[in-house]
Amino acid sequence: MKDQLKRWGAVFILPTLIAFAISFLVPFVMGIYLSFTDFTTVTNATFVGADNYIKAFTDNSDFLNALWFTVKFTVVSVISINVIAFLLAYLLTGKIKGTNAFRTVFFMPNLIGGIVLGYIWQLIINGILGSFGLDITVDASYGFWGLVVLMNWQMVGYMMIIYIAALQNVPPEMHEVAAIDGANRRQSLRHVILPLVMPAITICTFLTLTNAFKVFDQNYALTGGAPGKETSMLALDIFRTFYGSIGREGVGQAKAVIFFLIVALIALLQMKLSSRFEKDE
Amino acid sequence: MVTRHSYRWLVFLLLLILAVLFIAPILIVLMNSFKGQFSISGEPFRLPTKETFVGLLNYRNGIEKIDFVSAFAYSLFITVASVSVIILFTSMAAWYIVRRKSFFTKFFYLTLVFSMIVPFQMVMFTMSKIANVLNLENPVGIVLIYLGFGAGLSVFIFSGFVRSLPYALEEAASIDGCNPWQMFFKIIFPMMKPTAVTVAILNAMWIWNDYLLPYLVIGSKYKTIPVAIQYLQGGYGSRDMGALMAMLVLAVLPIIVFYAFAQKFIVKGVIAGAVKG
Numbered sequence: 001m002k003d004q005l006k007r008w009g010a011v012f013i014l015p016t017l018i019a020f021a022i023s024f025l026v027p028f029v030m031g032i033y034l035s036f037t038d039f040t041t042v043t044n045a046t047f048v049g050a051d052n053y054i055k056a057f058t059d060n061s062d063f064l065n066a067l068w069f070t071v072k073f074t075v076v077s078v079i080s081i082n083v084i085a086f087l088l089a090y091l092l093t094g095k096i097k098g099t100n101a102f103r104t105v106f107f108m109p110n111l112i113g114g115i116v117l118g119y120i121w122q123l124i125i126n127g128i129l130g131s132f133g134l135d136i137t138v139d140a141s142y143g144f145w146g147l148v149v150l151m152n153w154q155m156v157g158y159m160m161i162i163y164i165a166a167l168q169n170v171p172p173e174m175h176e177v178a179a180i181d182g183a184n185r186r187q188s189l190r191h192v193i194l195p196l197v198m199p200a201i202t203i204c205t206f207l208t209l210t211n212a213f214k215v216f217d218q219n220y221a222l223t224g225g226a227p228g229k230e231t232s233m234l235a236l237d238i239f240r241t242f243y244g245s246i247g248r249e250g251v252g253q254a255k256a257v258i259f260f261l262i263v264a265l266i267a268l269l270q271m272k273l274s275s276r277f278e279k280d281e
Numbered sequence: 282m283v284t285r286h287s288y289r290w291l292v293f294l295l296l297l298i299l300a301v302l303f304i305a306p307i308l309i310v311l312m313n314s315f316k317g318q319f320s321i322s323g324e325p326f327r328l329p330t331k332e333t334f335v336g337l338l339n340y341r342n343g344i345e346k347i348d349f350v351s352a353f354a355y356s357l358f359i360t361v362a363s364v365s366v367i368i369l370f371t372s373m374a375a376w377y378i379v380r381r382k383s384f385f386t387k388f389f390y391l392t393l394v395f396s397m398i399v400p401f402q403m404v405m406f407t408m409s410k411i412a413n414v415l416n417l418e419n420p421v422g423i424v425l426i427y428l429g430f431g432a433g434l435s436v437f438i439f440s441g442f443v444r445s446l447p448y449a450l451e452e453a454a455s456i457d458g459c460n461p462w463q464m465f466f467k468i469i470f471p472m473m474k475p476t477a478v479t480v481a482i483l484n485a486m487w488i489w490n491d492y493l494l495p496y497l498v499i500g501s502k503y504k505t506i507p508v509a510i511q512y513l514q515g516g517y518g519s520r521d522m523g524a525l526m527a528m529l530v531l532a533v534l535p536i537i538v539f540y541a542f543a544q545k546f547i548v549k550g551v552i553a554g555a556v557k558g
Contacts, residue, residue, distance in 0.1 A: 005381050008461040012377035015370040016432050017389065022415065023429025024396045027407035034407065042410045088299075091292050098293070104544060105300045111540055111547070113490025115507040116532045119514065119525060120306050123313065127325035153303070161548055162555055207555055214400050217492045221511065238402045239493070253406060260403040267398040 035253040052254035059248075062229055063255055066237035073144065073233065074212040077151045081208045082201070085156045089163030090189070103164070107157035114154075118221020121150045125222075136223055143223040143231035150218055155211065159204045166200030167193065199274070206270040210263060234259050307533060314339050314530045318523030335523065340531070343513070343524035349531060352509040359420055359495070359505060360488045363427035364481050367435050370428060372477065375439030376469055380451070390440070396433040401493060409497040423498050427488055435480045438553065442476040443469070482543070482550035489536075506532050 030042070035052055037045035056063050088106060092099050109117070125146045126135045136142045170193055178188040194201075216235035219225070225232035225240070232240065238259060241252035312328065313321045320333040327333075343349060378386040408426070412418055417425060446469070454464050492507040500508050510528050514520060540547060 004455075005377070005461055006383075009377065009381065011462070012373045012465070013386070013389070016374040016428065016436065019370075019425050019429035020393065020396070020432045021429070022411060022417075023408055023426040024399070024404060024432075025392065027404035027411060028396075028399065030407040030411075031404055042407065088296075091296060094289070094292065096289060096293055096296065098296075102296050102300055103548075105303050107548065108537070108540060109303065110551075111486060111490075111536045112533055113492065113507050115492050115511050116490075116529055119510065119529055120310050123310060123321070123325050123526070124306050126322065127309075130323060130325075153306070157303075158551060158555075161552060165552055203555060210398075216402075217490075217507070220492075221514070235400065235402050239405075242406050249406065256400075256402045256406075260399055263400050264398055 031253055032257060034250065035257045038250045040247060040249055048250065052250040053258070055251045056255045056258065059251065062232070062237055062241075063234075065229065066232045066234045069140075069144070069231060070213060070233045073147055073151075073215075074209060076148050077155075077212040078205060078208045080148065081152050081155045081159055081212075082204055084152060085159035085204065086163050086201075088156065088160045089167055090193075092160070093164055093167045103157075103161070105157075106160055109153050110155065110158045112154070114215070114217025115221045117150055117154055118218045121146060121153070122222055125149075137226035140227060140230035143226065146222055147215070147219060147231070150222060151212060151215070154218070155208055159208065162200055162204055162207075163197065166197040170196050202270070202273055206266070206273075210266055213263060213266065310526055310529050310533075314523070314526035316523065316526075318521050321522040321526060339521075339523035339527035342521060343527040343531070346521065346524055347504070347509040347513045347528060349506075349509065349528060352504050352506045353531075353535075355420055355503050356489060356505040359423055359427070360485055362421075362424045363431065363488050364484050366424055366428050367431040367484050368477050368481055371432055371435035371480070372439045372470060372473055373465060374432070375436045376443050376465055378436065379440045379443040390436070393433045393436050396430075397437065401430075405493065405497055412498050418499050418502070420499065420503055423495065426494070426498060427484075430494070431484050431487075434483065434554070438480050438483075439473065439476060442473060446472065478546050479550040479553045482547050483554045486547075 034042065034045055036047060036049060038048045038051070039045035088102075092102055096102075112120075122136065125142070129135050129138070129142060134142070136146055174192050174196070175188060178192045183191065214235060215233055216239065219231070219233045219236050220239075223231045225236055229237070229240070234255075238252055238255045241248050241255055309325060313325055315335065315337075316329045316333045316339075317335045318339065320327075320329075378390050412422065412426060415422070417423065450468065451464060454468055459467070490507060491505075492511065495503075495505045496508045496511070499505075504512060510525070510532060513525055513528060
């Protein structure tokens with residue numbers, strides 16, 4: 001069997017391997033190499049050392065601004081999305097009428113793509129601001145909170161579904177035992193339920209963390225970075241460095257590598273934390 | 282008991298208000314899609330009146346301006362073709378990787394998992410250059426690229442399933458003279474159906490809504506729905522808000538229809554995709 005499998009290897013693995021090499025593996029390795037070079041078309045690269053990395057921070061403050069904006073946006077979104085999603089899940093696992101209909105409605109926005117979401121919310125937010133004679137590009141804080149609201153609208157239902165699944169796994173006896181021991185609603189939530197759904201909280205936190213950190217479409221459609229580049233997140237800033245300016249491909253690639261390293265660090269942290277939970281169980 | 286009862290009503294009311302707030306943005310866009318293009322930006326919350334109602338004019342304008350019919354066809358073709366190819370090839374690869382257990386397959390698996398955490402911006406420039414050199418800049422070529430980008434998550438989910446399968450089954454089949462090809466397509470693949478549905482839904486949602494990849498690879502010639510909508514917005518001259526509203530409605534409509542029919546599978550698939558760890 002093992003030998004036969006070896007002979008059939010090409011058939012089973014080659015299609016995926018070739019596609020993976022073309023779209024990810026080779027571009028990834030090239031990307032790392034090119035971040036240390038000056039280039040416009042990949043083939044005309046000249047080695048410049050860490051120059052691009054220095055330029056990413058020193059040419060202008062775009063990258064640092066985008067990084068700061070992204071961090072702020074991510075922190076606010078992660079907290080608000082998870083708090084709202086958990087509360088919704090908690091309410092919906094109680095005996096409330098129409099639970100399924102509510103779930104369906106809350107989850108639905110998650111299926112809509114970022115570009116479409118961006119324009120839907122642009123209309124709504126500009127409509128509200130319009131009655132004060134303003135629009136979303138007047139001040140960066142409008143774009144910031146607009147993005148937060150959009151992100152909540154998109155992700156809350158998704159996280160809610162995960163929290164519901166976790167809450168339903170809490171054995172009903174736990175509530176009874178807590179009640180017999182004299183715990184009230186809040187105490188039983190805090191000391192009985194929360195610890196039991198901790199793994200779900202970890203999953204949801206990291207899911208929202210990486211999703212919020214990597215936002216591009218929503219940012220691009222809602223504000224496009226306006227006013228100026230003040231509401232540009234990292235992904236949009238990298239895109240603009242590549243395609244919105246001339247001769248800065250190397251800097252764009254260096255920014256992309258830094259972006260990748262931050263995301264990888266978050267993923268590593270997640271792996272560490274989740275494996276700790278598995279050991280605890 | 283009265284307090285318990287009224288508590289439930291209060292929660293119900295709260296959820297109802299939230300549900301209305303959740304649907305409202307889409308309904309507002311729908312409402313505005315029937316208003317004249319100059320009566321939208323200033324007053325998006327006002328219902329259409331006799332003066333502002335334009336019937337299906339925005340839809341006709343929008344469909345013509347961005348060639349919505351082609352955009353829909355490209356989106357549909359690319360999504361269906363990519364998802365089919367991903368299901369077929371990544372399930373084969375996942376089974377092979379799990380059963381073969383050589384240094385190479387282990388290494389390949391690790392790089393696949395690794396690719397899941399790499400943001401698209403890291404490879405977008407070099408990937409689109411390679412796509413250009415290899416003549417992949419068409420709706421068929423992009424399917425190969427989606428196979429490559431979808432491989433990480435898909436192989437990961439499929440191989441999780443393969444690991445849960447008892448090996449004895451395959452041993453028995455091999456004694457009966459099954460070669461790996463027959464073994465996979467007659468025994469393993471049919472058992473993978475529920476997993477395949479999950480993988481299909483996760484990939485379909487991603488590819489249907491994807492903007493940057495199709496924009497960079499085929500965007501100048503073949504516009505998928507998100508690319509076409511962005512083009513309408515960023516195109517030349519003044520922006521036609523009416524057409525934009527109508528196109529947003531047409532972009533959301535297929536998703537809602539799909540959701541209505543496959544809700545159970547979608548929710549299940551999304552949970553499975555989340556727990557990928």
